[in-house]
Amino acid sequence: xxVHGAGVSSREFCPLVMALGRDHDAWTVDLPGxxxxxWTVDLPGxxxxxxxxxxxxxxxxxxxLADWLKAVGLVDPCLLGVSYGCQITIDxxxxxxxxxxxxxxxxxxxxxxxxxxxxxxxxxxWNAMYENPRMLPLNIxxxxxxxxxxxxxxxxxxIRDRVEDKLPYVTQPxxxxxxxxxxxxxxxxxxxxxxxxxxxxxxxxxxxPHMVPFRASDELGLIIQDFLxxxxxxx
Amino acid sequence: xxxxxxxxxxxxxxxMLRALARFLDGRxxxxxxxxxxxxxxPALALLAGANRLPLRxxxxxxxxxxxxxxxxxxxxxxxxxxxxxxxxxxxxxxxRYPVVFVGSSNGALVHLAAALGAxxxxxxxxxxxxxxxxxxxxxxxxxxxxxxxxxxxxxxNPDLTLHHMHDANQDRLMIAGMSYFRVKWHRLxxxxxxxxxxxxxxxxxxxxxxxxxxxxxxxxxERYLFQHGALGGATPDEFRYGSGRVTEYLxxxxxxxxxxxxxxxxxxxxEAEWGFDPALLADLEELADxxxxxxxxxxxxxxxxxxxxxxxxxxxxxxxxxIPTNRLLVESxxxxxxxxxxxxxxxxxxxxxNTDPSHTALSDYLDASDxxxxxxxxxxxxxxxxVGLAPIESWQRAIxxxxxxxxxxxxxxxxxPRDFAVFARAHRAxxxxxxxxxxxxxxxxxxxxxxxxxxxxxxxxxxxxxxxx
Numbered sequence: 001x002x003v004h005g006a007g008v009s010s011r012e013f014c015p016l017v018m019a020l021g022r023d024h025d026a027w028t029v030d031l032p033g034x035x036x037x038x039w040t041v042d043l044p045g046x047x048x049x050x051x052x053x054x055x056x057x058x059x060x061x062x063x064x065l066a067d068w069l070k071a072v073g074l075v076d077p078c079l080l081g082v083s084y085g086c087q088i089t090i091d092x093x094x095x096x097x098x099x100x101x102x103x104x105x106x107x108x109x110x111x112x113x114x115x116x117x118x119x120x121x122x123x124x125x126w127n128a129m130y131e132n133p134r135m136l137p138l139n140i141x142x143x144x145x146x147x148x149x150x151x152x153x154x155x156x157x158x159i160r161d162r163v164e165d166k167l168p169y170v171t172q173p174x175x176x177x178x179x180x181x182x183x184x185x186x187x188x189x190x191x192x193x194x195x196x197x198x199x200x201x202x203x204x205x206x207x208x209p210h211m212v213p214f215r216a217s218d219e220l221g222l223i224i225q226d227f228l229x230x231x232x233x234x235x
Numbered sequence: 236x237x238x239x240x241x242x243x244x245x246x247x248x249x250x251m252l253r254a255l256a257r258f259l260d261g262r263x264x265x266x267x268x269x270x271x272x273x274x275x276x277p278a279l280a281l282l283a284g285a286n287r288l289p290l291r292x293x294x295x296x297x298x299x300x301x302x303x304x305x306x307x308x309x310x311x312x313x314x315x316x317x318x319x320x321x322x323x324x325x326x327x328x329x330x331r332y333p334v335v336f337v338g339s340s341n342g343a344l345v346h347l348a349a350a351l352g353a354x355x356x357x358x359x360x361x362x363x364x365x366x367x368x369x370x371x372x373x374x375x376x377x378x379x380x381x382x383x384x385x386x387x388x389x390x391x392n393p394d395l396t397l398h399h400m401h402d403a404n405q406d407r408l409m410i411a412g413m414s415y416f417r418v419k420w421h422r423l424x425x426x427x428x429x430x431x432x433x434x435x436x437x438x439x440x441x442x443x444x445x446x447x448x449x450x451x452x453x454x455x456x457e458r459y460l461f462q463h464g465a466l467g468g469a470t471p472d473e474f475r476y477g478s479g480r481v482t483e484y485l486x487x488x489x490x491x492x493x494x495x496x497x498x499x500x501x502x503x504x505x506e507a508e509w510g511f512d513p514a515l516l517a518d519l520e521e522l523a524d525x526x527x528x529x530x531x532x533x534x535x536x537x538x539x540x541x542x543x544x545x546x547x548x549x550x551x552x553x554x555x556x557x558i559p560t561n562r563l564l565v566e567s568x569x570x571x572x573x574x575x576x577x578x579x580x581x582x583x584x585x586x587x588x589n590t591d592p593s594h595t596a597l598s599d600y601l602d603a604s605d606x607x608x609x610x611x612x613x614x615x616x617x618x619x620x621x622v623g624l625a626p627i628e629s630w631q632r633a634i635x636x637x638x639x640x641x642x643x644x645x646x647x648x649x650x651x652p653r654d655f656a657v658f659a660r661a662h663r664a665x666x667x668x669x670x671x672x673x674x675x676x677x678x679x680x681x682x683x684x685x686x687x688x689x690x691x692x693x694x695x696x697x698x699x700x701x702x703x704x
Contacts, residue, residue, distance in 0.1 A: 188669050201639050
């Protein structure tokens with residue numbers, strides 16, 4: 001189950017869902033054309049899920065995800081978060097441990113060393129130089145769908161969340177993945193995330209910036225498949 | 236001649252010396268100790284730019300950086316042993332030390348000395364000498380052209396033995412325009428004697444580091460040895476007789492040779508870079524006897540045998556201090572960082588070089604040890620795919636043995652073994668590790684010895700603590 005980052009939506013998962021769908025029994029929800037190949041969910045306030053009147057906090061997003069998992073009835077699913085989506089999946093795994101089998105955290109935010117909007121913006125812009133330009137139209141569409149207020153809130157929530165305090169209590173097996181050219185998530189933070197997780201393991205995808213699912217979906221798919229094989233029954 | 240100038244700053248001994256001396260002065264070692272830490276960012280930008288140059292330009296820059304440090308052959312006679320010794324001791328803060336190490340160069344020894352807060356006086360230094368003639372694959376020509384300079388150097392320095400060394404495998408780029416004169420003291424230089432006398436109190440310990448690694452050599456004169464090849468990826472027989480992979484390597488470089496012409500060896504001698512010449516022992520014993528110091532002897536037959544023992548020592552030490560013992564730092568050649576090793580709570584494991592034998596030794600260590608959660612690794616880059624160099628995939632598999640985090644420290648896997656930015660990046664990456672620990676007070680010699688002896692069955696070292704003389 002792929003959970004998107006701040007302000008964006010499940011659109012960026014298209015390449016990854018295609019890669020995973022080759023070998024895995026999974027569905028897509030909102031990406032017509034790819035058939036039964038993976039779950040992607042647009043959380044409230046993001047993508048085409050419709051804009052709620054009030055901005056949505058991180059715990060509320062985690063609650064929504066947990067409710068969705070319960071409604072669909074997945075058994076020990078593997079939650080895959082990207083960027084801010086990692087913080088949502090971590091919160092879900094902590095508060096609803098029986099609904100989550102394992103976690104994959106791709107480019108987990110937010111590095112405590114850049115816990116301010118200006119610093120995060122600088123890193124975001126720096127990283128953008130390395131991203132695939134073909135992602136830009138998707139980003140623009142996502143930000144338009146979500147609206148400026150929701151995007152801003154999501155960034156604020158990401159910074160406010162002290163994720164490092166939560167990591168030691170995650171009981172599920174967790175794979176942390178970082179793109180080697182990720183400028184938002186430095187290597188030392190990815191290592192620290194992994195160290196703090198009781199059952200964490202770090203993998204690096206060469207030559208990829210922050211949005212690994214878009215830039216290096218095939219490599220990412222292989223890494224995730226290995227992880228799922230190792231934790232069969234927990235994913 | 237400017238003081239200290241003839242000694243190569245790119246050499247293992249001087250790199251290790253700088254790292255240990257800075258550690259004893261309470262400092263870390265950015266830019267392998269060559270420049271101030273404030274220059275790390277611009278130097279990194281420069282070196283990263285050099286990484287993007289075409290292959291030939293990169294190789295030329297690497298060779299030129301070494302050549303710029305070499306002395307003209309005519310100046311070899313002006314080298315003075317006392318200047319070399321002063322160059323060494325000037326690195327260290329002057330104070331009383333409970334222990335001083337003297338002898339072989341070794342990266343693991345740097346960590347052992349750091350744990351004890353002790354300096355180390357190397358027996359061997361490298362003096363690079365410019366050579367205008369001779370193909371880098373022709374060791375015979377190297378000896379022929381530089382022998383007069385070597386003899387002049389020895390005539391001026393009766394306390395030195397010259398190990399004229401020619402390794403067209405690993406030093407291929409460096410020796411294109413220069414020769415390697417490795418000098419070993421077979422008598423204790425007066426400057427070392429003064430340093431020891433002023434630094435060691437009665438009852439303190441002098442530890443002689445004796446790596447018995449040897450190599451086939453040709454005797455040129457009473458104190459003049461020529462060593463073809465060196466400890467690394469190729470075997471002594473491959474240097475002497477050639478092999479399929481030597482021929483393939485030479486063809487890849489476009490060399491007119493299919494094997495390396497060299498003088499026939501007529502014996503074996505202490506390996507030029509790592510081996511200990513036992514001739515020095517008599518003076519050390521006599522001095523220890525006079526001054527009432529313990530004379531301790533630390534012996535091992537391969538440089539990496541000490542790596543195994545020092546890694547175990549650190550792991551036990553961390554356990555005793557109540558800090559995690561699950562973080563391994565694998566270092567290579569002169570990329571040693573004792574200050575950040577201790578601050579990051581890393582167990583140090585040092586490799587002579589990034590070669591297949593070193594890879595096997597590391598694998599053996601990992602097989603024989605409790606698993607590590609984190610394995611970090613630095614890899615020295617010497618610019619060529621030399622015979623026996625382990626490919627990056629082998630090292631990726633090695634760090635992949637970590638249970639949680641396996642990562643390179645400052646290494647660009649795509650650029651290896653031509654990753655010149657690693658000299659700046661490795662320190663920066665180490666200094667950014669988030670979980671850190673306080674700097675401990677130094678171990679006593681007895682405590683360090685005890686920690687090593689607890690795992691004595693696992694090690695191929697003999698450490699005799701010695702009695703007070």
